[in-house]
Structures are given as C-alpha cells and as structure tokens.
Amino acid sequence: MKINDKADGNPTKGFFVRMITRDISLEDCILDLIDNSIDGAWKLEGGMPAGLSANADLSKYMIDIKIAAKQFSIVDNCGGISLRDAKDYAFTFGRKDGDDFENYSIGVYGIGMKRAVFKLGMNTTVTSTINTDSGLDAFKVVIDVKEWLTRKDVKNWDFKISSATPRTEAGVSIVVDNLTEGTATSFDDPAFQKRLRRIIARDYTIHLHYGLRIVLNGKPIVGWDIEMRSSSELMPQRTHYVDLVGNDPVSVEIVAGMAAPPPDDSADADEIDDDDAYGWYVVCNGRVVLAADKGEQSGWGTDGWPQWHGQYNGFIGLVLFTATNASLLPLTTTKRNVDVSSEVFRRARPKMRDVSRTWTAYTTLRKGDLEEAKAKEDPAAAISIFSIPANSTFVLPTLKAVPAAPKIRNTRISYAVEPKRFRELAIALGNINMSRANLGLKTFDRVYDEEVGS
Ligand SMILES: Nc1ncnc2c1ncn2[C@@H]1O[C@H](COP(=O)(O)OP(=O)(O)O)[C@@H](O)[C@H]1O
Ligand SMILES: [Mg+2]
Known part of the structure; x- marks a missing residue:
C-alpha cells in the first residue's frame, strides 16, 4: 500500500489556551496589561532608557x-492601538519573525x-481610541472565548474589528465580563487586592517615580521609594x-547598599519574615522582574556565594538592564523571573556577588564589634535610590577584625550496649549513676591513654 497523506x-x-494561561498568575496577567499601557506611554514620550x-x-x-467579582477593567490614556497594529500584530499570538521591537519596551x-x-x-472588549487627522476615532475587538473556541471553522483564529465610540482621549480600554471562577474569587478577596496593590507599588516604582498614575479601585498607588543609608563611612555603590x-548594547546599572542595619543577633534575624524587602532586585527596562530575591536566581547559595541568612537582612541590591530591544533583556515570558541562562545576566552575576560579599563580610565583623558598628552606622542618612551618586564600591564602616575562636x-x-553491662562498668568505674555520655568519654580517654599515650 502506497500512502502519501498528512496528519493534522x-x-x-x-x-493552546490552557498552555498559555497555565503558568501565569492572575497578578502577573494584570501586570502584563499595565506593561502594555506603559509601553504605549513610553513610546509617546519618544522611547528612552528606563533607568534611574x-x-x-x-x-x-x-x-x-x-477589579471586582463581576467585572475587570483597565483603561489608559497612553495613545491606543493603531488600526494597523490591531490588524497585523496586536491580536496575533506571539511575535512574527521580523517584527520590530519598540524602543525600550517591556513587551x-x-x-x-x-x-x-x-x-x-x-467576554472581553478591547476598545482603542486613537488620534487621526480628523480627530479621535475608535474601534473595538470583542473576544467571546466560548464562540472562539467552538467555531465551526477550527482554523479560524481571527477576531473581528468593528467601529466604536471614541473616548475623550487616545488610549485603550479593556473590559472583561463573565470572569472565570478563580478570577472572580480572587478579585473579591481584600487580601488579593492588597497584595496586588503592593506588587504594583514595588514593580513599577520607577515609572511611578516619573509621575505615572496607576489607580486601583479608585485609590492611587504610591510607589515604593527605596532608600539606602549614606554617610562618609557608609556609601551605597552605584556603577554602570x-x-x-552581538553588536547591540545593553546598559547595566548596579545600585546596592544598606537599606537598614542588619539585626543585632541571629535570634532577631530569624524573626524577620520572608515578605521583607531585602535581597536582590532585577529590573528590565524599568520594570522589576525579580524582587527581594534571596535565592539562586540572584546567586545566593551558588558559585561561592553563601546561602542567604537572616544575618544579611538590611541589604538591598538592584541590577537594572536597559536596552532598546527588549529581547536582549534577561526576561522570562511571565516577567516574574530572570532568564538565568542569559549572557548579560551571567556576566552581571560576578559583579553582584562582589557586592553581596562585601555585605556578608561586614555583617560578620559587625557581630564582634557591635557598639562601634552602631556608632558608625547611626549618623547615616537615608537617601532615595534616584539620588545616589556614582560610586565604584560599596563602602561600609571599617571595623576591627575580632579574631574568632578557633573552631x-x-x-x-555512638554505640549501643546491653544495659546490664553498662551498669556493671559504671559500678566498676566507681559511680553507679554515671551518665552514658560520661561513661563513654571516660572509657574513650582510658583506651586513648593506653593506645596513643596521653
Ligand atoms: N494599552 C495599550 N496601549 C497601546 N498599545 C497596546 C496596549 N495594549 C496592547 N497594545 C498593543 O498590542 C501589542 C500586543 O500586546 P501583548 O500581547 O501584550 O504583546 P507584547 O506586549 O509582547 O507586544 C503591543 O505590542 C501593543 O502594540
Ligand atoms: Mg505586553
């Protein structure tokens, strides 16, 4: 039988839908939509390195x-999606080969x-209001997931574009109804809202610092202003x-310092919860993609770095990568992690390690010379990361090295013996109540003297 056919x-x-939505959290989905608005705004501003x-x-x-149990919406005034982009690109799953990357985008x-x-x-409606020669115009794309999934023509993946009423400013509005069960439950939960607010404040702190307004359920989000201690004896590092x-430049900036003094002793160190701000931050084109990392991604516990320990609390380090072409950045698709195989990131790591080492060594010295350390740390003022001057090393107070007792x-x-024989030997050694540890040591010492000599 000669067959010449094809398998679908x-x-x-x-x-496809299950795969793309599987590994992303609800929070990260919302951040992706925020990223798009920011990319729009940044593009309108001419595109520039989103550094400090x-x-x-x-x-x-x-x-x-x-966000609410019944509906989700995000509305921006960041320029909108052009009709051309909507047709050729914005609703396409994945970039096409040869697509251009916007300047300094996060997408x-x-x-x-x-x-x-x-x-x-x-049920989603994406509406885009755009500036045209004849004023504001608008179109909408309705995504009815059920209809889209069960279409007779299974090969038809398209979405219909139709006209809409323009809003008062160019921008995008995305309204989602008929929320999935998990989404509705989370949106209804005040703890989720609180967490989302905190994540946005942290991950967009650079954009918020530049004046961007992000409002969640009617309440503006205030960016988290990262501060580091600075004095003549204690100076954050800021290097670039x-x-x-290939031929494409990626700018790398490292800012690291003491955000707070380390804990006085290890008992306190263990008390500080995991949710704190300390550790490394990786920022790609202005967006925090890894926050307060104390694990392997930023190097802890690998290649000669120590494991993170509570003793190191108080340290904050940021490594900021910026590039016109976002595909050069060490980003994963969820933007909630760094791509550790990225060359730029691998080359930054030893530099990060040197900074971490300076800090870990200081925290050890500090334990032996606490009074002195505190006296030297106290006069330091907290300054915002945006106003830290260039400084080639992370300077910490000089402390005298206290020689550690040799360890x-x-x-x-350990070994087990019959209880009867144990008692007999204890009596023979002169103490019927002798502890097991003592008996063990005594007998060891005696044999040691005999065989090795005292
Ligand atoms: N709020 C928005 N403002 C302007 N353009 C947008 C907005 N949301 C989406 N877009 C357009 O849709 C495109 C596709 O977005 P997305 O699926 O998130 O992929 P990516 O951001 O990686 O390109 C964006 O590149 C952008 O051109
Ligand atoms: Mg995007």
Whole structure:
C-alpha cells in the first residue's frame, strides 16, 4: 500500500489556551496589561532608557484598574492601538519573525494581552481610541472565548474589528465580563487586592517615580521609594557599564547598599519574615522582574556565594538592564523571573556577588564589634535610590577584625550496649549513676591513654 497523506499537526485552540494561561498568575496577567499601557506611554514620550536617571515625565499618563467579582477593567490614556497594529500584530499570538521591537519596551513575546484576556474571563472588549487627522476615532475587538473556541471553522483564529465610540482621549480600554471562577474569587478577596496593590507599588516604582498614575479601585498607588543609608563611612555603590550582545548594547546599572542595619543577633534575624524587602532586585527596562530575591536566581547559595541568612537582612541590591530591544533583556515570558541562562545576566552575576560579599563580610565583623558598628552606622542618612551618586564600591564602616575562636569540629561516636553491662562498668568505674555520655568519654580517654599515650 502506497500512502502519501498528512496528519493534522495543528494545535487545538483549547489546548493552546490552557498552555498559555497555565503558568501565569492572575497578578502577573494584570501586570502584563499595565506593561502594555506603559509601553504605549513610553513610546509617546519618544522611547528612552528606563533607568534611574531617565529624564522622563509621565505625569500626564494614567492607568485606571478596577477589579471586582463581576467585572475587570483597565483603561489608559497612553495613545491606543493603531488600526494597523490591531490588524497585523496586536491580536496575533506571539511575535512574527521580523517584527520590530519598540524602543525600550517591556513587551517582547507578543502574548501578554491575549494571555491575560483568556485567563481573566469569557467576554472581553478591547476598545482603542486613537488620534487621526480628523480627530479621535475608535474601534473595538470583542473576544467571546466560548464562540472562539467552538467555531465551526477550527482554523479560524481571527477576531473581528468593528467601529466604536471614541473616548475623550487616545488610549485603550479593556473590559472583561463573565470572569472565570478563580478570577472572580480572587478579585473579591481584600487580601488579593492588597497584595496586588503592593506588587504594583514595588514593580513599577520607577515609572511611578516619573509621575505615572496607576489607580486601583479608585485609590492611587504610591510607589515604593527605596532608600539606602549614606554617610562618609557608609556609601551605597552605584556603577554602570555597557554590555554587548552581538553588536547591540545593553546598559547595566548596579545600585546596592544598606537599606537598614542588619539585626543585632541571629535570634532577631530569624524573626524577620520572608515578605521583607531585602535581597536582590532585577529590573528590565524599568520594570522589576525579580524582587527581594534571596535565592539562586540572584546567586545566593551558588558559585561561592553563601546561602542567604537572616544575618544579611538590611541589604538591598538592584541590577537594572536597559536596552532598546527588549529581547536582549534577561526576561522570562511571565516577567516574574530572570532568564538565568542569559549572557548579560551571567556576566552581571560576578559583579553582584562582589557586592553581596562585601555585605556578608561586614555583617560578620559587625557581630564582634557591635557598639562601634552602631556608632558608625547611626549618623547615616537615608537617601532615595534616584539620588545616589556614582560610586565604584560599596563602602561600609571599617571595623576591627575580632579574631574568632578557633573552631574544633568534634566527631560524635555512638554505640549501643546491653544495659546490664553498662551498669556493671559504671559500678566498676566507681559511680553507679554515671551518665552514658560520661561513661563513654571516660572509657574513650582510658583506651586513648593506653593506645596513643596521653
Ligand atoms: N494599552 C495599550 N496601549 C497601546 N498599545 C497596546 C496596549 N495594549 C496592547 N497594545 C498593543 O498590542 C501589542 C500586543 O500586546 P501583548 O500581547 O501584550 O504583546 P507584547 O506586549 O509582547 O507586544 C503591543 O505590542 C501593543 O502594540
Ligand atoms: Mg505586553
């Protein structure tokens, strides 16, 4: 039998939707939508490195988010999606080969908005208001997930674009109804809202600092202002270098310092909860993608770094990567982690390690010279990370090295004997109540003297 046929290898829509929404949290989906608004605003501002010293003013931009059990919405005034982008790109799953990357954007994989919409609910309307030669115009794209999944023509993955009433400013509005069960439950939970607010305040602190307004359920979010201690004896590091990926430059800035004095003793150290702010932060084009990391991603417990310990609390380090082409950044698709295999990140790590080492060594010395350390730390003032001057090393107070008592690691011996024989030997050694440990030591010493000599 001669067969020349083909097997259908196309993914089903259902499988595809499950896969793309599986590994992303609800919070991260919302952050993806915020990223898109920010990319819009940043593009309107001309695109520039989103570092600590960007000369940006985002105060005319606003992102208004509403979350409730019945409906989700995000509305921005960040320029909108052009009709052309909507047709060719914005609603396409994944970037096409050869697609251009916007200047200094955070979006890179071309999946964020679609993934968020599928994760959030069953009925979504994306409306884009845009400036045209004849004034404001608008169109909308309705995503009815059930209809889309069960279409007769399974190969038809398109979404219809139709006209809409423009809003008062160019921007995007995304309204999701008929929320999925998990989404509705989370949105109804005050703890979820609180957490989301905290994550936004932390992860967009750079944009918020430049004036961007993000409002969640009617309440503006205040950015988290990271501060570090500074005096003549205690200075945060702020260094910068340019790394090359092929011919493309990636700017890398490292800022690290003492955000708070370390705990006085290890007992206190263990009390501090995991949810604190200390550790390393990785920032890609202005967006925090890894926060307060005390684990392997930022190097702790690898390549000669110590494991994170409560003794190191008080340290904050940021490594900021900026590039015109977001695909050069060490970002994972969820933007909630660094791509540790990235070359730029691998080359930054030893530099981060040196900083961490300076700190860990200081915290050890400090334990032996606490009074002196505190006297030297006290005069330091807290300054915002945005106003830390360039400084090639992380300077910490000089303390005298207290020689540590030499540590002898003992070897423990344990063995079991018949109780009767134990008692007999204890009596023979002159003490019927002798503890097991003492009896063991005594007999060891006696044999040692005999065989090795005292
Ligand atoms: N709020 C928005 N403002 C302007 N453009 C947007 C907005 N949301 C989405 N877009 C457009 O849709 C595109 C696709 O978004 P997304 O699926 O998140 O992928 P990515 O951000 O990786 O490109 C964006 O690149 C952008 O062109
Ligand atoms: Mg995006």
